[in-house]
Amino acid sequence: MSWLQRVKIWRELKRLEAKARENPSPSTFVDLGQVHINLGDIDRSLQVAEEGLVLFPRSEELRKLRKFARKHQINERIQELRSKINRSASAKLYRELAALYLELGDFGAVHGTCEEGLRRFPEDAELHLVHGRARLTGFYKDLDAKQGLDAVHCLQRVLELKPGEVKAHKLLAEVLFRVGATNVAVQHLEVLRESTPEDAEVETLYQEAIKRPSEDEELDELFAKVETSGRLAVVPVTPVRQDVRVAEDDLAPVRRMLAQVAELGGVRKAVYIRGPRALVKGDIRDGKDAFLRVVRVFAKSSQRVARRMELGSFSKGAMEGEFGRICVCSYGEEIAAVLCDPGTLTDRVLADLQDLVALGLHSHIGGRP
Amino acid sequence: MNAVRSILEQLRQSQGVKGCAMVTQDGIVIDAQLSDATSSDVVAGLTSFLVSNTRRALAEGGLGNFRQITMTCTHGKLVVVDLGQSCLAVLTDQFVKLESCLAAIEDASVRLVRASSIHV
Numbered sequence: 001m002s003w004l005q006r007v008k009i010w011r012e013l014k015r016l017e018a019k020a021r022e023n024p025s026p027s028t029f030v031d032l033g034q035v036h037i038n039l040g041d042i043d044r045s046l047q048v049a050e051e052g053l054v055l056f057p058r059s060e061e062l063r064k065l066r067k068f069a070r071k072h073q074i075n076e077r078i079q080e081l082r083s084k085i086n087r088s089a090s091a092k093l094y095r096e097l098a099a100l101y102l103e104l105g106d107f108g109a110v111h112g113t114c115e116e117g118l119r120r121f122p123e124d125a126e127l128h129l130v131h132g133r134a135r136l137t138g139f140y141k142d143l144d145a146k147q148g149l150d151a152v153h154c155l156q157r158v159l160e161l162k163p164g165e166v167k168a169h170k171l172l173a174e175v176l177f178r179v180g181a182t183n184v185a186v187q188h189l190e191v192l193r194e195s196t197p198e199d200a201e202v203e204t205l206y207q208e209a210i211k212r213p214s215e216d217e218e219l220d221e222l223f224a225k226v227e228t229s230g231r232l233a234v235v236p237v238t239p240v241r242q243d244v245r246v247a248e249d250d251l252a253p254v255r256r257m258l259a260q261v262a263e264l265g266g267v268r269k270a271v272y273i274r275g276p277r278a279l280v281k282g283d284i285r286d287g288k289d290a291f292l293r294v295v296r297v298f299a300k301s302s303q304r305v306a307r308r309m310e311l312g313s314f315s316k317g318a319m320e321g322e323f324g325r326i327c328v329c330s331y332g333e334e335i336a337a338v339l340c341d342p343g344t345l346t347d348r349v350l351a352d353l354q355d356l357v358a359l360g361l362h363s364h365i366g367g368r369p
Numbered sequence: 370m371n372a373v374r375s376i377l378e379q380l381r382q383s384q385g386v387k388g389c390a391m392v393t394q395d396g397i398v399i400d401a402q403l404s405d406a407t408s409s410d411v412v413a414g415l416t417s418f419l420v421s422n423t424r425r426a427l428a429e430g431g432l433g434n435f436r437q438i439t440m441t442c443t444h445g446k447l448v449v450v451d452l453g454q455s456c457l458a459v460l461t462d463q464f465v466k467l468e469s470c471l472a473a474i475e476d477a478s479v480r481l482v483r484a485s486s487i488h489v
Contacts, residue, residue, distance in 0.1 A: 050443045050463065070464075096384065290430020297426035302440050305415045305447070309407075309460075312443030319423065322433035 009039065026052060026059035033065045045069045047312060054315045054331055057358050074100050091121040098130045102137075110134040125161035128154050129168055136171060143230060145223035151175065152219065166195055170202070177205060179222045180233035182214040198343050200265040208234075254360045255279055258336075261352045266344030268324065271295060272360060273335040282339075291326075295337040299330045316350050329353035334360045372484040376477050377402040383473040385465025387445065390458050391481055392416050399455060399485070407460070416449055416458040439467060450478045457481060 016032040029052030036045035049066035056062060081097045094117030101109040114131035121127060132154030139148035152175065158168040173188035189206040196202060212234070226232055254272055262270040262281035269282040269291050278292055298319060306314035316329040320342070327346050328337040336356040338349055373391060380389050381402040388403035396417030401409035423435060438449040446467060448459040457478050461470060 047444055054443065092384075290426075290432060294423070294426045294430055294432065297422050298438075301419045301422045305419045306440060306442040309412065309415050309447065311440070311445040311447060311460075312463075314440055314442050317438065317440040319435050319439075320437045321427070321435035323427070 009035065020048075020052075024052075024055050026056045026061050029056075029059075030061045030065050033069070037069070042069050042072045046073065051313060054313060054354075055358060055361065057354055071104060074104055089117075089120060091117060091124040091127055094121070095124070095126050095130055098127065098134070102130065102134055107134055107138055123161060125158045125165060128158045128161065129165065132158060132168070132171065136175060139175070143226050143232070145220070145227040148175065148179065148223045148226070149220060164195065166192065169195075173202075173205065173209075176219075177209050178232045178234050179219075179226050180214055181217070181219060181222055182209045182212050182234075183216075184214075184219075185209050196345075198266055198341070199345055251279065251360070254356065257352070257356050257359055261336075261338060261349070261356060264338075264349055264352070266341045267338045267349065268341065269339040271335075271337050272356060273299075273337075274360060275333050291337075291339055294326065295328055295335060298326070299328050299335045299337070302328070303330065316354060318346060318350070327353060329357050331357050331361060336360070373400045373481060374402075376480045376484060380459065380473055380477040383470045385461045385470055386459060386473075387462055388412075388460045389477075390416070391452070391455055391485075392458060393455050394420065403460070412458055412460070416456055420449060420451070420456055448474055450474060452478060452482050452485070455481075455485065 013032070013035055016028065016035060020028045020032055029048055033045040033048040033052075036042075036048060046066060046069035049062050049069060052059065052062040053066065078097065078100055081093055081100070085093050085097065094113060098110050098113040098117065101107075101113055111131070111134060114127055114134065117124070117127050118131070132151050135147050135151035135154055138144065139151055152172065155168045155172045158165050159172075162168070169188045169192050173185045173192065176182070176185035176188070186206070186209045189202060189209055192199065192202045193206060222233070258270055258272050258279055258281050261267065267282065269284050269289075270280070271284070271292055272279045273292070273296065280289070280292070284291065298317070299314070302314040302317050306312060314330060316327070318328070319326045323339065324342050325340045325344060325346060326337060327340065327349050328335060329350060330336070334357045336353040338353065340346065340349065377389050377391065377400055380386060388401070388407055390401035390403060390409055390412050391399040392401075392413040393399060394417060396414045398409045398413045401412065403409055403412060419438065423438065427433060427435060434451065436451055438447075440447040440449075441463075443463065445463050446461045446465065448457075448461070448467065448471070450457040450459075457474070459470075459474050461467070
């Protein structure tokens with residue numbers, strides 16, 4: 001590349017970086033990522049995609065950009081792992097390799113890796129679990145009875161090796177429920193209710209499963225029925241989030257979504273902060289509540305630490321202690337946070353907080369795309 | 370000190386962990402296992418800043434103390450564990466699923482507390 005071309009690209013980069021800061025939109029971030037790809041800097045392109053997704057979590061273009069860059073990175077890591085396995089194989093290396101293939105969506109390679117790994121380490125429960133998950137994904141995608149039954153066998157093997165494995169119980173319960181074997185699914189759900197009593201999804205599934213007792217049909221018959229009919233016996237029961245549309249220039253949608261977040265299981269207080277203003281829901285007396293100050297201090301300190309430690313932009317965080325668990329999501333001046341009971345599963349809460357920040361930001365800039 | 374170093378070295382070997390440091394509450398490095406690009410003094414100073422600010426806000430609000438902080442950022446993640454007189458700061462890459470290395474961090478924290486306490 002000539003010196004003149006480099007100067008031109010550098011200028012274009014600066015222009016796009018400034019545009020992404022001043023007037024953020026999914027396409028600006030995608031353009032910026034594309035320039036980095038053209039320069040061969042895949043890592044930077046991935047960072048740009050991640051930064052864009054903090055702001056526009058539902059953007060398909062940004063997801064594609066991230067997928068492309070991540071795929072490139074994964075392929076490099078796969079080469080590394082392959083050569084490590086050739087030198088000295090371990091179950092951990094096989095697990096990581098299979099998980100990477102699973103992330104790439106290369107199911108053939110996942111099965112090959114798991115089978116190879118399990119021949120060497122047949123007692124490794126986690127490798128059986130990765131194998132089971134891959135089979136299960138294949139079953140849900142194609143409704144192929146054989147893949148479904150293989151998945152069930154893999155997951156049952158996990159439970160033989162590790163009887164308390166929550167993920168295996170959960171995956172088994174769901175697939176058995178969906179194919180209509182609710183009586184067997186209930187057995188796994190009962191174990192889950194004991195081990196993770198705070199999991200709202202388990203409780204919902206359990207309540208649905210006990211309402212629909214199944215007949216004593218063999219599992220292979222049930223899976224064969226699904227394959228023949230081309231649809232699962234039972235529709236999913238996971239509560240679907242309400243789709244909140246953005247209003248032009250007020251905080252009404254933010255307020256509605258904040259109320260939704262405050263109603264999630266285990267959430268005691270919820271707050272949305274923009275600069276000096278705050279919207280609150282739950283057990284909060286007023287704007288002087290100590291929780292608000294803690295959230296502001298934690299978010300601001302985290303933003304500063306992330307920047308100075310060269311970790312990029314702080315997007316979300318959690319703090320655990322005697323008070324329970326505080327989850328915070330932020331972008332610039334927009335902060336959304338909740339105080340949950342100890343032991344609350346926070347994945348869903350954090351995802352909702354991220355949506356809340358994006359929604360607030362969107363309404364703040366007047367619905368600008 | 371050797372015990373602390375070996376615990377940090379072991380933690381550094383965990384999947385996705387880019388570095389770790391044990392620091393005092395006022396930002397002094399006890400020991401660190403970080404990449405050449407990361408200064409242990411910077412990590413110690415910033416960890417101390419985060420911990421002291423958060424502690425003060427929690428104490429003023431009568432909420433008690435924190436046990437653990439996790440931060441997810443665009444280029445990496447940071448986990449800070451309160452060890453009483455000191456803290457453990459762990460830096461990971463942005464793709465690591467924290468659940469997969471939290472057990473190793475917890476184990477290291479327990480061992481660090483044990484290794485750094487004085488038995489009379």
